[in-house]
Amino acid sequence: MRVTLTVRPREKPFLPIEAETIVPRNFLDGTDTTVWRGNRELPLDAVFSVSVEGNAETAAEVEVVMRGDTALIKRVGEYMDAGRIVVEGDIGMHCGNFMSGGTIEIGGNADGWLGREMRGGSIICRGDAADYCASGYRGDKKGMTGGVVEVFGSVGDFAAEHLAGGTVIVHGSAGDMAGAEMHGGTLIIYGDCTRPCANMTGGTAFVHGTAYDMLPTFRRVGTIRREGRTFIQFTGDIANRGKGNLFVGDCRYMD
Amino acid sequence: MSELLIRNACVIDPINGIDGETMDIAIRDGRIVEDVNDSTAEVVDAGGALTLPGGIDSHTHICGTKVNFGRYMSPEDMRAGRTPRMGRMHATSGYSVPTTYGTSYRYSAMGYTTLLEGAMAPLEARHTHEEFLYTPLQDTLANTLFDGNWAVMEAVRDGDTKRVAAIIGWTLSAVKGFAVKLTNPGGTEAWGWGKNVSCIRDPVPYFEVTPAEMIQTIVRANELLHLPHSVHLHCNNLGTPGNYSCTIGSLGLIPDLNDRRQTLYATHVQFHAYGGSGWDDFCSRSEPIARFVNMRPQIVIDMGQVMFGKTTTMTADGPMEFNLYRLHHNKWSNHDVELETASGIIPVLYRRKNLVNSVMWAIGLELALLTENPWQCLLTTDNPNGAPFVRYPEIIGLLMSKRYRDAEFATVHPETGHRVPLPAIEREMDWHEIAVMTRSGQAKALGVLEIGKGHLGVGAEADVAIYPIRIDEVDPSVEYQKVVDAFRCTDYTIKRGRIVSRRGECLVDGNNTTVWVRPKISDSYDMVRDEEFVRKFDRYYTVRMSNYPVQEEYLRRNLWRRNLCIETEAEL
Ligand SMILES: [Zn+2]
Numbered sequence: 001m002r003v004t005l006t007v008r009p010r011e012k013p014f015l016p017i018e019a020e021t022i023v024p025r026n027f028l029d030g031t032d033t034t035v036w037r038g039n040r041e042l043p044l045d046a047v048f049s050v051s052v053e054g055n056a057e058t059a060a061e062v063e064v065v066m067r068g069d070t071a072l073i074k075r076v077g078e079y080m081d082a083g084r085i086v087v088e089g090d091i092g093m094h095c096g097n098f099m100s101g102g103t104i105e106i107g108g109n110a111d112g113w114l115g116r117e118m119r120g121g122s123i124i125c126r127g128d129a130a131d132y133c134a135s136g137y138r139g140d141k142k143g144m145t146g147g148v149v150e151v152f153g154s155v156g157d158f159a160a161e162h163l164a165g166g167t168v169i170v171h172g173s174a175g176d177m178a179g180a181e182m183h184g185g186t187l188i189i190y191g192d193c194t195r196p197c198a199n200m201t202g203g204t205a206f207v208h209g210t211a212y213d214m215l216p217t218f219r220r221v222g223t224i225r226r227e228g229r230t231f232i233q234f235t236g237d238i239a240n241r242g243k244g245n246l247f248v249g250d251c252r253y254m255d
Numbered sequence: 256m257s258e259l260l261i262r263n264a265c266v267i268d269p270i271n272g273i274d275g276e277t278m279d280i281a282i283r284d285g286r287i288v289e290d291v292n293d294s295t296a297e298v299v300d301a302g303g304a305l306t307l308p309g310g311i312d313s314h315t316h317i318c319g320t321k322v323n324f325g326r327y328m329s330p331e332d333m334r335a336g337r338t339p340r341m342g343r344m345h346a347t348s349g350y351s352v353p354t355t356y357g358t359s360y361r362y363s364a365m366g367y368t369t370l371l372e373g374a375m376a377p378l379e380a381r382h383t384h385e386e387f388l389y390t391p392l393q394d395t396l397a398n399t400l401f402d403g404n405w406a407v408m409e410a411v412r413d414g415d416t417k418r419v420a421a422i423i424g425w426t427l428s429a430v431k432g433f434a435v436k437l438t439n440p441g442g443t444e445a446w447g448w449g450k451n452v453s454c455i456r457d458p459v460p461y462f463e464v465t466p467a468e469m470i471q472t473i474v475r476a477n478e479l480l481h482l483p484h485s486v487h488l489h490c491n492n493l494g495t496p497g498n499y500s501c502t503i504g505s506l507g508l509i510p511d512l513n514d515r516r517q518t519l520y521a522t523h524v525q526f527h528a529y530g531g532s533g534w535d536d537f538c539s540r541s542e543p544i545a546r547f548v549n550m551r552p553q554i555v556i557d558m559g560q561v562m563f564g565k566t567t568t569m570t571a572d573g574p575m576e577f578n579l580y581r582l583h584h585n586k587w588s589n590h591d592v593e594l595e596t597a598s599g600i601i602p603v604l605y606r607r608k609n610l611v612n613s614v615m616w617a618i619g620l621e622l623a624l625l626t627e628n629p630w631q632c633l634l635t636t637d638n639p640n641g642a643p644f645v646r647y648p649e650i651i652g653l654l655m656s657k658r659y660r661d662a663e664f665a666t667v668h669p670e671t672g673h674r675v676p677l678p679a680i681e682r683e684m685d686w687h688e689i690a691v692m693t694r695s696g697q698a699k700a701l702g703v704l705e706i707g708k709g710h711l712g713v714g715a716e717a718d719v720a721i722y723p724i725r726i727d728e729v730d731p732s733v734e735y736q737k738v739v740d741a742f743r744c745t746d747y748t749i750k751r752g753r754i755v756s757r758r759g760e761c762l763v764d765g766n767n768t769t770v771w772v773r774p775k776i777s778d779s780y781d782m783v784r785d786e787e788f789v790r791k792f793d794r795y796y797t798v799r800m801s802n803y804p805v806q807e808e809y810l811r812r813n814l815w816r817r818n819l820c821i822e823t824e825a826e827l
Binding site for chain 1 (some may be wrong): 328332335584
């Protein structure tokens, strides 16, 4: 079954829409659901023109396609457990919160908190992702625990913060504090970043480019070769008795 | 004139000697009266359900700077207890440190109508009073901290009890406080020097007074002021193995000075009843403490029960919280309140699988069960330090059922049995004892019977809680789950004659009262006229003395909200 949601032109397009109901499983019972704009609950077809092709027995057989100006549609795929969501353009904040299975594919950019506290499944973002990509949430000590987030562009600050399991792959560069408070899982950054893995206690992180403002509380172990490249291996963050592994292609300390 | 008639109430009112009698309660204009006009009064049919005076919490942390710090350092706690706006109810959030409305609604659903904030720093009193305004369904009172007060410590050092009383009297009136609280006396000042005091005989740096001297002098000063409540003490050395001897030493300092109530209220004694010389041989010493209390009517304690799960600890005891931080390595906050006290906050998780936590859980229950007179050991968790107050119903169940305790005991750390006397205690508390431990005992200990709290006699404030349980049909020893469920949510909570909560839904905006004291002190002991006091105040405080008092406007958001000042005749 394929559900296509095309955003209708909105009078005030800068008002975000809370759309945690857009999850494949919910469409097994039809498309009679609602979303919120501010304190106003709206029927789904007031915001989207909805078309459905085919039918499905299980959530895994449902594909949701989102078209049009989706940049301010928030919480799409929250608690998603199976199926597939394809966003042709950009997507708003908190896409894939707590997701445990299935796939989300984003053709454009993702706003903040993409795949926050994710438990399983996979998210692919062809553009950039903003801050707190694949991170935990305010105050909590455990972030993403499973699954894969792959971003082909760059990500903002605090990517993979509190990472506890699963894999985060960034093909571009990451901002400040990538992998902060990490205690498990794998973080791979193909570009550069600044101050990676502050307060890390476990897990593994690779920075193929240069780690700027490298933290002095990581102890240099030696060098290794991987995928035909040489990495400098560090362990830390020893400021927090950490035993994480950080591999960087190159690093610069702060002056 | 508004009239309300509660019919067929199965009343337990320990103050008036009523124990499970089915009767009607008549209410007019917020007070209990002999009778009302049956044909015009609003009628509530209790249907034989258990009916008690409104619950009173005599030690809880709900309002003020440190509570708020707990809120903003734990955004994850805010996520834990969210409820949407509904009818008259605002949206709420938070579990161990809820928003003020969250606190008020949840207490109201449990039948509580009066709350005493356990620790208000005088300098930060405005914040506490502002949050009281938004705790609309309970009357509020504030313990005021004097544990590290420079002027008080100097007067104690000089042996001048009357001057101590004068300073306390002026400060209580100025900050609209209700009672004197000592949190780790001397220790909070020592913490300003990076130190602590280990027990009552350690001198405080610079001031060269000991906690023992402070406790003894301030207890006498409290009686000179004729305050409704006694001194409210959080003993030195909280949370360390072997601290029970320090606790007994502190309680042993207290003479019997008042025939209407206790002379000392020792709070959250669970945290002060530890044996052993370290964490390896950590064990319960509830027995010697309970025995000590049993022999001394001048002491009242509260449990400070620990329940397993997540919570936030917050206290004026800064050095203790720093030690906890060193144990847990989690986030932490510490404050110094200039010239007065300190504070610290950290989140904690009490785990069944942890031996120390299991022993702590047992000690609170033991204190309640081993203290023979329920008027001397009141039910608290030192909310939220031992557990959030929403766990009270489970504690009531545990106190009433040996079977429930045994079932829980089977799930704690297996070593616990060697460290605590709990499994051997057979006592099961009855409904009357629970009523004492959750309202009447509190009213007597706080000295608020006179203003009509904690009982249902004619003239009392019409604060009533009707719980959906029939005491003639339920055997709490076996059907403890029914007891727990009943105490979680009242059928009706009535506050000053109005139904404020019905099956957990709060129906009105509420108009609570802040109760505070103003001792009448002669001009010769008026601190405003005392040159030395004024000079040092202006020299050391960062606020001017004229800006320090909390104006009465802070206690009143609108005209119908009362603030009740209890005036006392001080012997000064
Ligand atoms: Zn307390």
